[in-house]
Amino acid sequence: MKIALRTLLDRSVKKMGKGMNPVVKASALEMVERAYNEGITVQISEGYRSLEEQAALYGQGRVYSYNGKNYSNLAKPIVTNAKPGQSYHNYGLAIDFFIVSDDGRRAIWTVNSKWQRVAAIGKDLGFKWGGDWSSFKDYPHLEMTSGLSYTQLQAGKKPHLAFKLERxxxxxxxxxxxxxxxxxxxxxxxxxxxxxxxxxxxxKTRSALIKGLQTELNKQFNKKLVVDGKWGPKTKNAIVTIKKGASCNITWILQAALYMKGYNPGPLDGEFGKNTETALFKYQRASRISADKLAGKETWNDLLA
Incomplete structure (x- = not known):
């Protein structure tokens, strides 16, 4: 069974940790989702790295101390030349990724066409790829720095980044x-x-949308769902089809979900009008699902699973 997109996203969020720049974090999750939509299962392996964690990494294969603490570990090979404060990971501006098997159980570190495609998606979203470096190629590495140096970041300068959503x-x-x-x-x-x-x-926002949908299905159609924010079989089977002319909170959730995917439904007013129908049709066609302009089980599953 193929691993669910939600699982890849949840794993990636956990691995990135706290301290990530919000644009870098959102772009990383968008990269995972876009790759998944192309049949490539990818996961973020690391994001924010504290100065102490950087010291421990730098101490592998070396005699090294930082802030009075010994971080030497001669039993392991040298893996980085970046001291604490000299990695963009220390500022939440970098991520590492790897390909996983379709079932999500194995990490695949071979730099093949799938790997290069994920890197290309990342670059489209504004990342710079370590695989393009001339001196030392770091194939899992992607970063957004806004041109700032470590010295500037150490001095407290903040990068100016914007989330690129091309659709x-x-x-x-x-x-x-x-x-x-x-x-x-x-x-x-x-x-x-x-x-x-x-x-x-x-x-978290995706889960909140699902909770909203579950709440409305219970309220309007007496579905008796557990409002847990999880896209499980009971929620999927409880879906009702809505179409042009519908006026309800479920339409608002549809409009919000379409917007999150990069398709503008016009005003988020809960009215299923022409703009919402057009955005839905474009989304269905791009997602290669039935482009029937109806928000039924297939469409909701594609939007929220």
């Missing part, structure tokens, strides 16, 4: 997408979900 012309800022912030605030208010209004679409 729509919706404006973005280095503080996140304004409309996504609005969606997150609506989810918090309407369904009492405590998610951060950071303007980026990640697993």
């Amino acid at each position: 729509t012309d919706i404006p973005k800022t280095n503080k996140g997408d304004r409309l996504i912030i609005s969606i997150q605030k609506t989810l918090n208010g309407r369904y009492k979900k405590a998610i951060e209004g950071d303007g980026f679409y990640g697993p």
